[in-house]
Amino acid sequence: xxxxxxxxxxxxxxxxxxxxxxxxxxxxxxxxxxxxxxxxxxxxxxxxxxxxxxxxxxxxxxxxxxxxxxxxxxxxxxxxxxxxxxxxxxxxxxxxxxxxxxxxxxxxxxxxxxxxxxxxxxxxxxxxxxxxxxxxxxxxxxxxxxxxxxxxxxxxxxxxxxxxxxxxxxxxxxxxxxxxxxxxxxxxxxxxxxxxxxxxxxxxxxxxxxxxxxxxxxxxxxxxxxxxxxxxxxxxxxxxxxxxxxxxxxxxxxxxxxxxxxxxxxxxxxxxxxxxxxxxxxxxxxxxxxxxxxxxxxxxxxxxxxxxx
Amino acid sequence: xxxxxxxxxxxxxxxxxxxxxxxxxxxxxxxxxxxxxxxxxxxxxxxxxxxxxxxxxxxxxxxxxxxxxxxxxxxxxxxxxxxxxxxxxxxxxxxxxxxxxxxxxxxxxxxxxxxxxxxxxxxxxxxxxxxxxxxxxxxxxxxxxxxxxxxxxxxxxxxxxxxxxxxxxxxxxxxxxxxxxxxxxxxxxxxxxxxxxxxxxxxxxxxxxxxxxxxxxxxxxxxxxxxxxxxxxxxxxxxxxxxxxxxxxxxxxxxxxxxxxxxxxxxxxxxxxxxxxxxxxxxxxxxxxxxxxxxxxxxxxxxxxxxxxxxxxxxxxxxxxxxxxxxxxxxxxxxxxxxxxxxxxxxxxxxxxxxxxxxxxxxxxxxxxxxxxxxxxxxxxxxxxxxxxxxxxxxxxxxxxxxxxxxxxxxxxxxxxxxxxxxxxxxxxxxxxxxxxxxxxxxxxxxxxxxxxxxxxxxxxxxxxxxxxxxx
Numbered sequence: 001x002x003x004x005x006x007x008x009x010x011x012x013x014x015x016x017x018x019x020x021x022x023x024x025x026x027x028x029x030x031x032x033x034x035x036x037x038x039x040x041x042x043x044x045x046x047x048x049x050x051x052x053x054x055x056x057x058x059x060x061x062x063x064x065x066x067x068x069x070x071x072x073x074x075x076x077x078x079x080x081x082x083x084x085x086x087x088x089x090x091x092x093x094x095x096x097x098x099x100x101x102x103x104x105x106x107x108x109x110x111x112x113x114x115x116x117x118x119x120x121x122x123x124x125x126x127x128x129x130x131x132x133x134x135x136x137x138x139x140x141x142x143x144x145x146x147x148x149x150x151x152x153x154x155x156x157x158x159x160x161x162x163x164x165x166x167x168x169x170x171x172x173x174x175x176x177x178x179x180x181x182x183x184x185x186x187x188x189x190x191x192x193x194x195x196x197x198x199x200x201x202x203x204x205x206x207x208x209x210x211x212x213x214x215x216x217x218x219x220x221x222x223x224x225x226x227x228x229x230x231x232x233x234x235x236x237x238x239x240x241x242x243x244x245x246x247x248x249x250x251x252x253x254x255x256x257x258x259x260x261x262x263x264x265x266x267x268x269x270x271x272x273x274x275x276x277x278x279x280x281x282x283x284x285x286x287x288x289x290x291x292x293x294x295x296x297x298x299x300x301x302x303x304x305x306x307x308x309x
Numbered sequence: 310x311x312x313x314x315x316x317x318x319x320x321x322x323x324x325x326x327x328x329x330x331x332x333x334x335x336x337x338x339x340x341x342x343x344x345x346x347x348x349x350x351x352x353x354x355x356x357x358x359x360x361x362x363x364x365x366x367x368x369x370x371x372x373x374x375x376x377x378x379x380x381x382x383x384x385x386x387x388x389x390x391x392x393x394x395x396x397x398x399x400x401x402x403x404x405x406x407x408x409x410x411x412x413x414x415x416x417x418x419x420x421x422x423x424x425x426x427x428x429x430x431x432x433x434x435x436x437x438x439x440x441x442x443x444x445x446x447x448x449x450x451x452x453x454x455x456x457x458x459x460x461x462x463x464x465x466x467x468x469x470x471x472x473x474x475x476x477x478x479x480x481x482x483x484x485x486x487x488x489x490x491x492x493x494x495x496x497x498x499x500x501x502x503x504x505x506x507x508x509x510x511x512x513x514x515x516x517x518x519x520x521x522x523x524x525x526x527x528x529x530x531x532x533x534x535x536x537x538x539x540x541x542x543x544x545x546x547x548x549x550x551x552x553x554x555x556x557x558x559x560x561x562x563x564x565x566x567x568x569x570x571x572x573x574x575x576x577x578x579x580x581x582x583x584x585x586x587x588x589x590x591x592x593x594x595x596x597x598x599x600x601x602x603x604x605x606x607x608x609x610x611x612x613x614x615x616x617x618x619x620x621x622x623x624x625x626x627x628x629x630x631x632x633x634x635x636x637x638x639x640x641x642x643x644x645x646x647x648x649x650x651x652x653x654x655x656x657x658x659x660x661x662x663x664x665x666x667x668x669x670x671x672x673x674x675x676x677x678x679x680x681x682x683x684x685x686x687x688x689x690x691x692x693x694x695x696x697x698x699x700x701x702x703x704x705x706x707x708x709x710x711x712x713x714x715x716x717x718x719x720x721x722x723x724x725x726x727x728x729x730x731x732x733x734x735x736x737x738x739x740x741x742x743x744x745x746x747x748x749x750x751x752x753x754x755x756x757x758x759x760x761x762x763x764x765x766x767x768x769x770x771x772x773x774x775x776x777x778x779x780x781x
Binding site: 039139141142145297306307 | 335338
């Protein structure tokens with residue numbers, strides 16, 4: 001989420017709230033004899049407010065599960081999640097008077113710090129990376145569809161090369177296990193069609209040899225195993241040189257096919273880039289969400305035990 | 310550079326519109342981690358519960374004095390039927406500690422745990438916060454509105470609005486009646502008990518704590534009487550602040566230890582006796598002592614009955630008596646005793662003691678010494694804790710003091726030099742000098758637990774008795 005002027009009210013509220021809470025924290029030990037204490041009335045108040053903010057922040061996940069419910073705009077929930085969740089850290093520190101206490105409270109503080117730090121890290125990434133992704137990955141697709149799109153790119157490349165070189169004699173795409181996403185119903189390509197296609201342009205074996213050789217030895221393995229980052233075609237500079245060299249070695253009538261192949265390689269590189277950026281953009285949630293859930297559960301136990309004892 | 314022939318439409322056609330219905334690895338991992346970590350937390354809590362280990366829920370490490378009870382939560386957190394909360398109660402504290410009341414006139418008695426806050430780590434529970442005291446002494450109220458404090462009713466701490474020490478504040482001076490010029494005693498003296506030699510007395514030649522067993526430079530070796538004297542005479546009632554003050558306070562000045570070496574109590578001008586009059590006796594007893602001495606002497610030396618006054622000794626201007634005067638033994642004894650008492654009452658005793666001569670009485674009355682042993686009656690002080698310092702660094706006035714009435718107790722500003730509410734300074738909180746509980750009213754506590762019960766737990770701790778009135 002972009003942290004811009006639309007956050008002004010939340011930011012100002014959070015700052016004022018933090019200042020008031022800090023002033024209260026500095027003032028209140030003058031009253032109870034035992035000083036700052038999580039068990040004092042003010043300490044409990046800090047704990048209740050901080051916990052309420054944490055619960056509200058945690059409800060964002062529930063809000064997303066029911067997008068049609070009339071519970072206010074999702075963006076408002078997200079802003080509240082960001083700012084109230086951030087406020088919960090100083091409030092809980094005030095609640096515990098900057099002491100970690102016993103085992104459970106120490107675990108809770110560690111979890112809270114992990115949640116807040118990972119959340120701030122995620123918020124910073126969410127602020128900058130979407131624009132970076134738009135700039136660097138113009139052919140961005142849905143992350144979950146990347147494998148499916150890659151299979152279609154391979155199929156498209158097979159089809160283009162087979163159209164000028166004749167059958168490639170490689171395992172048809174359709175005979176491989178399909179990715180979880182499957183193929184587009186509207187994309188309509190028959191998986192095995194490309195590899196078995198009849199050539200539209202009749203090139204001699206000698207003329208088609210450089211293209212066939214390049215495709216089967218370099219490009220196709222790259223498309224089949226896109227994870228290999230050290231492949232020359234994974235590097236834009238090297239790929240440009242390779243395709244430039246290929247153009248010189250093939251007849252003019254297949255220049256367009258070479259350009260199609262170059263487009264496919266470029267798209268493949270963008271998909272790789274998108275996957276990497278996506279892991280950064282959402283990977284922190286693998287820490288943030290599980291730890292948040294554990295924090296809420298253990299926090300509830302702590303509240304029960306603390307009020308009782 | 311590649312040419313992009315892919316239109317948005319072409320790209321969109323690749324997308325499987327049902328993709329969101331299928332699980333993705335990322336969502337799957339997120340779910341598994343969420344469930345797994347939460348389950349791990351729940352399993353840990355369940356394990357703690359099954360193992361009957363409540364330490365995990367403790368809000369902090371126990372104080373050193375209670376460390377044995379770290380696993381025995383029920384010793385303090387007593388469960389009661391129908392009551393949700395199991396806070397540590399006063400009754401639980403009173404099972405092991407008697408907490409005598411602070412002051413009969415106090416408006417309220419705080420709970421034990423409000424001052425002695427547990428679960429704050431290995432700290433001294435007696436090291437309470439100043440606000441425990443200033444919640445009352447910051448604006449002191451008393452039952453019935455009767456105050457015994459005339460000045461210090463709005464104290465905020467040692468460094469804020471704490472009044473000057475009472476002995477200095479009153480302006481009455483030292484109540485002691487023994488005449489002593491500190492200045493003279495701390496100068497270089499030309500005569501020592503051993504003869505004409507120059508000596509320099511030190512403070513600890515006269516002032517020492519009873520626990521100090523070093524031999525005296527000019528006095529008798531300590532026989533342990535100081536301790537007994539300190540406990541029975543000077544401190545007639547038990548000290549509610551310090552149960553064992555043998556090194557805390559200076560022992561009272563003792564004539565035989567501190568004065569006798571130089572100040573001999575001679576009474577006979579002709580030096581017929583090597584000993585002086587006994588110290589610590591009343592004039593009547595001294596009179597009897599003198600009578601006995603001279604009666605014994607004249608019985609052994611009858612020739613002394615014939616007295617020949619020397620004309621050059623008669624400076625009164627009165628007519629001289631006959632050259633020779635024969636006295637009866639009783640007359641001689643009376644005359645010698647009168648002469649000796651004149652020396653004692655006018656010079657020897659009078660040099661230090663305050664004597665008064667009531668009308669019609671033949672003997673003077675000696676004012677009691679009234680030397681204060683404890684200057685701060687509502688606070689504790691420990692000389693032993695300050696032993697690294699020179700005496701005059703606090704009692705600076707001792708070197709120049711000439712009058713008995715001079716109060717040589719250092720003022721509060723002197724203490725505040727070191728006892729400041731900052732890091733790297735000596736303790737300055739109230740408890741350092743004052744104690745809330747009046748331990749002179751302490752009642753014995755009957756133990757209930759065996760060591761095994763304390764070490765390995767007790768299935769059910771006994772229900773605590775109700776607090777008696779006047780406790781805490």
